[in-house]
Amino acid sequence: MSLDASVTELSGVGEAMAEKLARLRVERIVDLLFHLPLRYQDRTRITPIATLRAGVEAVVEGEVRAAEVVRGRRRSLLVRLKDGSGILSLRFFHFSPAQQQQFAKGVQVGCFGEARAGSTGLEIYHPEYRLVQSEAAPVDEHLTPIYPATEGLAQPRLRALIQQALKRLNDDPGALGEWIPEPLRGRFRLPSLLESLRYLHEPPPDAPQERLAEGRHPAQRRLALEELLAHQLSLRQVRLRIQTDGAPPLAGSGHLQARFVTQLPFSLTRAQRRVLDEIGRDLEREVPMLRLVQGDVGSGKTVVAAMAVLAAVSGGYQAAVMAPTEILAEQHFRQFRAWFEPLGIEVGWLAGRLKGKARLDAKAAIADGRAQVMVGTHALFQDDVVFQRLGLAVIDEQHRFGVHQRLALRQKGENGGLTPHQLIMTATPIPRTLAMSAYADLDLSVIDELPPGRTPVHTVAVPDERRGEVIERIRGACAEGRQAYWVCTLIEESEALTCQAAEVTRETLGEALPELEIGLVHGRMKAAEKAEVMDAFKTGELDLLVATTVIEVGVDVPNASLMIIENPERLGLSQLHQLRGRVGRGRVESYCVLLYHPPLSHYSRERLGILRDTTDGFKVAEKDLELRGPGEVLGTRQTGLAQMKIADLERDRDLLDTVTALAEALLSEAPDAVEPLIRRWLGSEAGRYGQV
Ligand code: ADP
Ligand code: MG
Numbered sequence: 082m083s084l085d086a087s088v089t090e091l092s093g094v095g096e097a098m099a100e101k102l103a104r105l106r107v108e109r110i111v112d113l114l115f116h117l118p119l120r121y122q123d124r125t126r127i128t129p130i131a132t133l134r135a136g137v138e139a140v141v142e143g144e145v146r147a148a149e150v151v152r153g154r155r156r157s158l159l160v161r162l163k164d165g166s167g168i169l170s171l172r173f174f175h176f177s178p179a180q181q182q183q184f185a186k187g188v189q190v191g192c193f194g195e196a197r198a199g200s201t202g203l204e205i206y207h208p209e210y211r212l213v214q215s216e217a218a219p220v221d222e223h224l225t226p227i228y229p230a231t232e233g234l235a236q237p238r239l240r241a242l243i244q245q246a247l248k249r250l251n252d253d254p255g256a257l258g259e260w261i262p263e264p265l266r267g268r269f270r271l272p273s274l275l276e277s278l279r280y281l282h283e284p285p286p287d288a289p290q291e292r293l294a295e296g297r298h299p300a301q302r303r304l305a306l307e308e309l310l311a312h313q314l315s316l317r318q319v320r321l322r323i324q325t326d327g328a329p330p331l332a333g334s335g336h337l338q339a340r341f342v343t344q345l346p347f348s349l350t351r352a353q354r355r356v357l358d359e360i361g362r363d364l365e366r367e368v369p370m371l372r373l374v375q376g377d378v379g380s381g382k383t384v385v386a387a388m389a390v391l392a393a394v395s396g397g398y399q400a401a402v403m404a405p406t407e408i409l410a411e412q413h414f415r416q417f418r419a420w421f422e423p424l425g426i427e428v429g430w431l432a433g434r435l436k437g438k439a440r441l442d443a444k445a446a447i448a449d450g451r452a453q454v455m456v457g458t459h460a461l462f463q464d465d466v467v468f469q470r471l472g473l474a475v476i477d478e479q480h481r482f483g484v485h486q487r488l489a490l491r492q493k494g495e496n497g498g499l500t501p502h503q504l505i506m507t508a509t510p511i512p513r514t515l516a517m518s519a520y521a522d523l524d525l526s527v528i529d530e531l532p533p534g535r536t537p538v539h540t541v542a543v544p545d546e547r548r549g550e551v552i553e554r555i556r557g558a559c560a561e562g563r564q565a566y567w568v569c570t571l572i573e574e575s576e577a578l579t580c581q582a583a584e585v586t587r588e589t590l591g592e593a594l595p596e597l598e599i600g601l602v603h604g605r606m607k608a609a610e611k612a613e614v615m616d617a618f619k620t621g622e623l624d625l626l627v628a629t630t631v632i633e634v635g636v637d638v639p640n641a642s643l644m645i646i647e648n649p650e651r652l653g654l655s656q657l658h659q660l661r662g663r664v665g666r667g668r669v670e671s672y673c674v675l676l677y678h679p680p681l682s683h684y685s686r687e688r689l690g691i692l693r694d695t696t697d698g699f700k701v702a703e704k705d706l707e708l709r710g711p712g713e714v715l716g717t718r719q720t721g722l723a724q725m726k727i728a729d730l731e732r733d734r735d736l737l738d739t740v741t742a743l744a745e746a747l748l749s750e751a752p753d754a755v756e757p758l759i760r761r762w763l764g765s766e767a768g769r770y771g772q773v
Contacts, residue, residue, distance in 0.1 A: 084111040084249065084256045091245050101234040102242075106726075111257070111761075113246040114278050116239075117304070117727060118226035120294060124193055125220050125286035131166035133196045133203050140220060141169060141205075142191045142213060148184035159201065160184045162192075169196070170204040189213040223283040224290070247282055250275070260754040260761070261307065265746055269739060277303040296732055305728035309518060309740045310747070311762035312725070314755050316521035317744065319484055320371055323522075326491055326500035328369040329472045331396040337424060338391045344423065345384070352530035353381055357388050359526045360504065364392050364473070370502035371487070373520055375510045376528030377698035378662025379535065382506045383413070385528070386475045387420055389504050394426055394453050398472025401493075401501075402456045405478045407432050407608040408615055412637065413477065414456040421454060431457035431466070434608040462486070468493055471501045478507060484522065508662070509655050510699045511706070514737040515730070521744075529699075537696040538665035542649075542675040542689045551645055551674055552593050558643045559597055559624040563669065565643040567627045568660060569603075570651040579629050580605045586647070587627040597624040604629055630660065639667035649675040649692075650685040654705035658698055684708070706731070726762070 088094050088102050088110055102108070107116055128139035143164035151159050158181055160171040171192060173180070184190070194208030228239050250257055259274050266273060272280075277300035284293065292298045296305070342349065349357070356374055363370035376382045386402060393400040402417065404410040410432055418428045429452035431443045446452040450469035455461055462474075471493050491500045505523065516525055543551060555565045569586055572578040580603040587601045600614040600623040618626045619638050626641075630652070644664045649657055661673035675689055691704045710731040728736075747754055 084114070084246070085109050088113065088242070091242060094242070098234070101231055104231045105229060105234075110246050110249060113243050114250060114257070114282075115304075115726065116228060116243065117281050117301075118228050120227050121224040121284060121288075121290060122193070122227060123286070123290065124225050125223065127191075127220060129166040130162070130164050130169045130203075133167075133169065135196055135198045135203065138193065138195045140191065140193050142189070143169065145184045145186055145188045145190060147186065148181060150181070153200070158184075160190075161201075162190060168202070170199060170201045171208050171210070172199065172204050172206050174207070183212065223285065224288055226282055226284075243282060247279065250278075258754075258757055258761070260751070260758040261310075261743070261747070262751050262754070265743065265750065268746070269743055271303050271306065272299055274303065274307070276300070296729065301727070302733070302736065305733045306736050306740060306743070307758070308725050308728040308762050309733065309736060310743055311759050313518055313521045313740055313744045314747070315759045315763055316484065317748070318755075318759070319488060320522040323371060323488065323491055323500060323503075324368045326369060327367050327498070328502055329396060329398055329470075329499050330367050331364040331392045331398065331472055331502070335395075337395045337426075338388055340424060341387065341391055341420065344420075347532065349384065350381065350528075350530050350532055352376075352528045353385055356385055356526040356528050359524075360385070360389050361392065363524070364389065364502055369491075369500045370473075370504065371523050372503070372526060373505045373507065373516070373523040374526045374528065375507055375516075377510060377531065378508045378659050379666055380508075380528040380531055382477070382508070382528065383416060386477070386504065386506060387417065389473060389475060389502075390417070390421075390454055391424075393473035393502075396472060398470050399447070399450060399452065399468055400454050400473040400475065401461050401468070401471060402454065402475045403461050403477065404456070404458060407434065407458055408602070408611055409477065410456055410458045411608075411612050412615070416637075417454060417456055426453050427451055428454045428456065431455060431460050432608065433458060433460050435460070462490065462493060470499075472499075473502045473504065476503065476505045487522070508659055508698065510702045512699075512703060514741075515706070515734065517741050518730075518737050521741075534668055535665060536668065536670050538644075538661050538671045538673050540661060540673045540675065540693045540696075542677060542693060544679045545676060546679075548676065551676060552590070554672075554674070555590075555625060555643060555645070556594055556597070559594075562640075563643065564618065564621065564623070564638060564641040565625050566641060566645070566663060567625060568644065568646045569627065569629050570646065570648045571630065572651075576604050576629075579603070583627055583629050590625065590627060594625065598622060599625045599627060602626065602628045630656070637666060638663070642667065642669050642671040643674070644672070645674045645676055647676050648678060649689060650677055650681065653709055654688055654692060654701050655698075657692055658701045661692075662698075 086109065087099070088107060089099050091110065105116060107113055122138050124140050126140065127142050130141055130143065133139055133141065141162065141164070143162040146161040146163050146168070148158065148160045151157055155174055158173040158176040162169050162171060189212065190210055191213045192205065192208035192210035194205035196203045196205055226240065227236060228243070230236060230239055254275055257275060261271060280300040289298065293301070360370070360372060363372055374382060374385060390400040390402065402413055404413050414428065414430045421428050429443055429446050431447070435443060443452070444466055447455055448467045448469055460466070474490055474493070487503065490503060493501060510527070511519065513525070558565055567586065567590065569579060569583040572582055583601060583603045587599055591599050600618055602611045602614045614623070614626070617623045621640060641664050644661055646657065646660060664673060665671035675692065677685070677689065681689070688708060691701065695701050
């Protein structure tokens with residue numbers, strides 16, 4: 082019978098048990114094989130009592146010297162056990178009279194448990210034990226696995242089920258597909274899947290326990306590698322699926338682009354030009370571009386997007402620019418209109434708040450092609466929005482846009498069945514190796530240079546007691562005609578509380594700084610209100626803007642030179658870095674004040690220190706990854722990488738190069754293994770990608 086059969090095929094597994102197993106994500110027999118131990122107990126050898134240490138689990142065997150009920154703070158049964166080396170106490174707080182009688186003087190007892198320092202010396206509370214008959218084998222052959230368990234399904238039962246699954250595997254070793262063929266295993270020095278699984282369920286007595294505990298044993302790494310490989314291959318398949326569609330080649334004359342560049346008040350940086358070349362080569366092709374542009378805050382991604390948009394427009398196609406929030410979308414809309422209207426290009430706007438006739442008009446302009454460039458939020462890609470000839474989709478701040486949305490975009494090309502080119506922009510720079518796994522469906526470009534003349538933002542951490550000084554600083558900056566942000570961070574995941582706090586802060590700052598015009602934006606305000614406030618800040622009507630982290634991305638007010646971030650310890654490093662990127666956009670010296678509530682933990686101190694010492698977004702991201710791990714930094718939604726069963730992106734980062742090389746090798750040398758490999762690890766998930 083196949084290992085893919087339901088667990089109910091195993092003896093003793095009925096509906097109730099199947100439900101418990103399902104809680105552990107075990108549905109098929111094969112899932113049991115991949116249900117790996119969290120850790121091991123060593124019951125393979127008897128430890129002499131004299132060598133026991135507190136905190137260590139061990140098998141001990143000895144002779145009962147005495148057993149008595151003692152009265153301390155709690156009544157307990159105390160059994161004194163002696164071997165040739167010393168004496169140990171077993172202590173039972175729950176016990177029956179029969180149990181008490183079992184421990185007659187002279188009886189031989191084998192037991193297992195964790196030793197601890199007790200009132201009689203070393204003691205084991207409630208050990209597992211048995212009375213030793215002379216012929217019984219006192220110890221196990223293998224280390225004892227401890228599996229992730231669930232209520233009503235304890236270790237012994239789980240072990241027995243896994244043993245059943247292993248037995249099936251032993252009866253028919255071919256039943257488990259080995260999708261990394263022997264030559265590749267040899268080249269990459271990998272143990273076979275079969276060996277690895279057997280080893281992990283039944284490690285020999287001399288197995289390196291510490292390495293196993295760290296998850297760095299070759300058998301574990303083989304499995305982690307395979308899982309990472311499956312994820313990478315599935316992303317590559319998404320890419321292939323998108324790229325089997327045709328896209329409009331957007332060679333363009335470059336005429337519009339040239340006019341645009343000459344009208345800019347600055348010249349492009351070398352990094353911007355290089356990335357534009359990369360994009361240009363993609364756009365000329367008849368397969369959809371799938372490119373991620375990474376660039377630190379302020380590196381000038383918007384201009385790069387604009388140039389790509391112009392390539393679409395001059396090729397006679399529409400372009401859509403999507404931002405994650407209305408504030409940002411609105412800002413892009415203004416920017417693009419200011420840039421493009423002089424060139425005679427029609428720029429449209431669509432967001433959730435556009436209602437009624439205005440919405441119908443916008444949709445009509447999109448459908449008949451009058452709107453050459455559309456700027457907006459997710460609303461742009463809803464089902465009821467039909468483009469006439471969409472040639473390019475630009476997605477700003479990729480971290481809220483996932484694989485599924487990427488696939489869904491295919492249907493937006495509409496006319497002639499062409500799929501739009503996709504350009505994705507992010508200010509969260511992640512190291513290249515990691516990017517190649519997390520975004521294996523995308524090509525990567527990096528804007529690794531800031532425009533000249535930027536003065537790096539000085540960052541200081543200041544305790545809340547010095548709030549008064551900080552307020553004086555705002556007064557000073559604004560008196561010189563500068564502007565400032567005051568950012569209130571999220572309180573306990575509650576947007577409502579955070580917005581309230583921002584309102585209170587605005588009040589108190591208003592009292593302390595009566596001469597300043599102070600505005601407020603937060604997530605609970607209507608989009609139109611927010612836009613109005615942002616506008617007033619941008620035009621300089623407001624001196625100080627109190628905001629929640631809604632201003633995190635993209636907001637561009639070069640005259641702002643001071644930012645206060647309250648309770649910075651609540652945010653990730655990359656997020657803080659992006660926030661402070663809102664200042665330092667002009668030529669004056671800019672400051673970011675991290676206003677924290679003491680005492681800071683050692684960890685928070687270290688984090689804020691990194692921000693103070695580093696202005697390079699890549700370095701900040703590296704540290705952020707080190708401290709928080711990739712799951713947190715990348716966000717879980719879009720990658721799926723954070724929900725892996727065995728692999729851990731942080732621990733297994735050194736495998737990522739191998740994963741990429743192995744993916745290449747597998748695709749060219751064993752392409753038939755790709756599908757089953759993905760299915761093994763992603764199951765129905767992979768199926769979902771396929772359906773879109
Ligand atoms: P981000 O990469 O964070 O989206 P923006 O595109 O908003 O950055 O650019 C930040 C600021 O830098 C804008 O005011 C923009 O006009 C300006 N800028 C962009 N490219 C250059 C350049 N090559 N030289 C000078 N300023 C530039
Ligand atoms: Mg931007």
